[in-house]
Amino acid sequence: MNEKKNKKKQNRLIMRSAILLVLIAAIGYTIYNSATADDVTVLEVGDKAPDFALADLEGNDHKLSDYKGQGVFLNFWGTWCKPCAKEMPAMDRQFDVYKDQGVQVLAVNIAQSDFEVQSFSDQYGLSFPIVIDKTKSVMTAYNIRPLPTTVLINPEGEIERIVTGEMTEEDIKGFMEEIKPE
Amino acid sequence: MEKKQCQCGHLNPPGTVLCEVCGRSLTEKEQKSKLVDMRYEGTARRSQTYNKSIIDKVWNFFSSVKVGVSLIVLLLVAAAIGTILPQKAYIPATTAEEIKAYYADVYGSVGRVYHFLGFHDMYSSFWFILLVGLLAISLIVASLDRFVPLYRSLKNQRVLRHISFMNKQRIFADGPGAEDTMQKAEEKLKELKYKVTTDKNGLLAEKGRFSRWGPYVNHIGLIIFLFGVMLRMMPGFYVDESLWLREGETRAIPEAPGYSLENKGFQMETYTGEDDEAVFNEAIDRVGSVAKNYQTDIVLYQKPEDSLPGAADLEKVKESSIRVNEPLKFDGYAIYQMDFRLDELKAMRFELTNKESEESLGELTIDLINPEKTYDLGNGAAVKLLGYYPDFSGFENGEPQTATPLPNNPGFLVEMTTPETPDGETSFITIKNTVEPFGENQYKLAFQAAETRDVSGLTIRKDRTLPILGLGGLIFMIGVAQGMYFNHRRFWIQQKADGEIILAGHTNKNWFGLKKDLDQVTEYASLPAYVDQQEEIEKAEKLESEEQS
Structure with missing residues (x-):
């Protein structure tokens, strides 16, 4: 009789704990989801970087998959964005150092005219390829919100790091070091 | 708490008010009252039964109707506050600073406080979602705690109840009966679509028991609805x-x-x-x-x-x-x-003219979305675009700046070459004025007209959650209809050895309907006349208060 009672008590505890646990987990997950809803990071560190194909100012297509085996420093920018303009010369200098070590810089302009991008490139004497995302489809695929945003892609094609905001030359150097092939 | 043994010998779980078998009152309060409390059939709500581990305590907290009602009131107040000023999704500002400034600028100190307290994003704030979640837990736990014992009790109910249970029912009758009274009552009750079970000298007639599940069906609908709302926050839904x-x-x-x-x-x-x-x-x-x-x-x-x-x-x-x-x-x-x-700016037409003679060397149209590098006007005249600033916002270190990529306030740095000025003249043109950085020019670009385009x-x-929300709403409404438009009616009738008839009736709502049924049975089976004991009590109270005044 007592044993039966204990068993019943135990079952009750398990049942109640299970129900409460499931409900609390559901609430926790919902709150977590709503808290991160503003910056829906469809992309996360460790994800495979979505492939894309964009044309540069000379009309040459650049596919992300073309750079497999190299580290790709993918920088999203616009001429109106001041921090973007500030970090560009530093990126160019570090690209000079790391391009022979298998690091590729790709600057993705957000839907501006060829003229604006070309004059910007000429003004700063940039040597890395600049592609223009005319329909914002790559920006949408990568879920880029603030500019500048830099996506660091390792030689395996996986996202190593996502940087939003301006980077110092030290940062840039460190990031290139991170994605440099062995 | 201990189990309660009834006089009939049955061992009831702790917290029981009316004996599960015979219906005798088990608590002192209940014994003293004139009518029995039929809520949940006098069974022990489970929350009152055990209170031992932390889990039990948490469970009991959520099982409380007081807690549930408090949560609903809190949610109502919060939801109402959220409608006083527009939520952040509906104001023309995007960044955190802009939003803060908007509330302060438009609504003054009220807006500042509103924003400070986070009411501008009420419905996706973590505490609002938490409150909804707690309400969901409360709904589930409270329903389980009440539904399970009620279901068991109704499933196992006995036909023969103790006289003290019967005479404390609101509808009660007591008087002599004929030999065929029981049989005729059963006939008539069956005709009235009652489910009749008999046991020895008694019968139990029951109709519409499923109406008792209405509130729980209703809660299931609400839970499904809340689940659908939760899914909205998952990617892809x-x-x-x-x-x-x-x-x-x-x-x-x-x-x-x-x-x-x-x-x-x-x-x-x-x-x-x-x-x-x-x-x-x-x-x-x-x-x-x-x-x-x-x-x-x-x-x-x-x-x-x-x-x-x-x-x-x-x-x-x-x-x-x-x-x-x-x-x-x-x-x-x-x-x-x-x-x-x-009418956002799309293109601008200029005329290259000699300032003095006002002679025109030709026109050019600059596409503000996709400007060209050079515009050849023929006859040795050309305009070369050196810089384009779609939303000119001033100079920084002598360098023209653009605030956005949109052509709201276009600025052009141009070099004009004519046969007269083969080395070229430089000019910086905006809508409002023209700057000639390297001294007085002979030529100017005179603005002629603008083309615009609209923005949609x-x-x-x-x-994808709509079908789930619809299902939840439908089940909710079924539950409401089930509980509102159907009544659970019961009669207990016993005939003692000396022919005396004892009758009791109960319904969860619509006593008028119950009485109408009973009137028909009374007439057909010649049952003793019944009394509505609640009405009697009310009448007595009214009389008493009248006498006092």
């Missing part, structure tokens, strides 16, 4: 995005991977007031103009399956128009016409 699309632009549709939309043209029509539209004249006179149509002509593109984002090989899916209330629908998405802005404000929606 719910999309509510906006897209400003300028005429001539093609843009990837946010949250709709692979799809792009081109704006072929926006139009806004108003009623002319002529012919068929004469009925609108009064309104037109009063307000100036009456909108007839807002429309965006669009082309929907999809990226071929083996193609990559960014590639130019988009495939046309369809060409159509989006009007207010006539969205473009595809693949579970709907795109609505929501907003518009008229579109909303992209997808809602």
